[in-house]
Amino acid sequence: MRYSKEHKQETHARIVKKASVRLREKGAHGIGVADLMKEAGLTHGGFYAHFDSREALVIEAFGYAMDRANERWRKMAEEIPAEKRFSTIVETYLTPLHRDDPGHGCAVPALGAEIARESPKTRKAFAAKIEQMIEMMTDQISGVPRKAARKQAIAALTTMMGTLVLSRIAGTGEFSDEILASGREAALGRTAASKPVAKKAKAKPN
Amino acid sequence: MRYSKEHKQETHARIVKKASVRLREKGAHGIGVADLMKEAGLTHGGFYAHFDSREALVIEAFGYAMDRANERWRKMAEEIPAEKRFSTIVETYLTPLHRDDPGHGCAVPALGAEIARESPKTRKAFAAKIEQMIEMMTDQISGVPRKAARKQAIAALTTMMGTLVLSRIAGTGEFSDEILASGREAALGRTAASKPVAKKAKAKPN
DNA sequence: TGTACATCAGTGAACGCGCGTTCACTGATGTAC
């Protein structure tokens, strides 16, 4: 065989990409190395030419999903006015479409709880991506000091992913839609209707 | 052997109780039948005299954890004035203590995402317990129409469990504490400072 | 009251299976001459 120089990287990237979908769908332990390789059109034996271990792939696949998500939100934000960015992200996130397609959705509600139990190495890799996502979200909040915006970004993200998890447990019916709607209102309520976050966190610029 | 009539029920309850701790700690697939039985001081062979399958135990253990939590919150609520109930629950929930001890904490952040991927039977059993928890939480919100209280209860619960998941990914340091604090403020902000929830959901009694 | 038998919660060996990982091998292509 011996392919061109870029071939291995391309294959590697393809494995990561396909794995990131299936892992979000099935969970961090829900699908095996052999099936993951089959997704990429390969056999399991070649796996260790690309990754040190299954865990290494999980880390890469999660990082890939998070990077793509951050990119996507940033690009989407560029194309809309500043004051609508935050609410657009929240509204796009908390839809039945996202709820019903975990494989192509946010990796945090899909894998977060499992990841928190993984090795420190894996957990820290996740934490770093979460931090990036918080920064991205903070950048989309206009009209408040950065410190307050960051608080609001964190609160919005926790509400968003928590809402998605609960709504997925509830399935796809009325109850699930109700959860989605409540989460949407809560995450948005902090900007649109009632400007600042809460109690004594309102003034204090910086 | 042949123990007294209640003996089997007691053993059964002990397995469920111990399992509910370990499953929350290690995840729905993170610990095996043999280890779970060892926790209860038994050998694995006797497992199927108590449960149809491993999955059946997972359902029972989760239900047990949720029932205990609901009981505990209700009892705690009884002993404090109505207007402080909601905030006390939120503040007790979003502590480093709870974050650092998943085994004795809320089962939703620990097992929710995994459960959403389980069989419909398991998922529905979970959904029913979630509904109960929402009702319990709704009962602790005073001064707003029930419909608005329910919305707020759902929003608070999603924020609470989402915050716990994120803070656990972040570990136990500053970043993690920051997430906890942001979640606390957000979940409380909807009552204390800015009374109603948001937009057009304020009036409309019932 | 005393004895023989039935019960059944719990034991521990064994089962089949799928998993992550290893390894000897393949064969198309780049490189050295």
Add this chain to the structure above:
DNA sequence: TGTACATCAGTGAACGCGCGTTCACTGATGTAC
């Protein structure tokens, strides 16, 4: 330019291991007589 060799991404059999589940058995105690 043509030929021999080296490379190494990918193959597929095999490994050891742990898992959920099954099953023949045990033995203390309840029950029938």
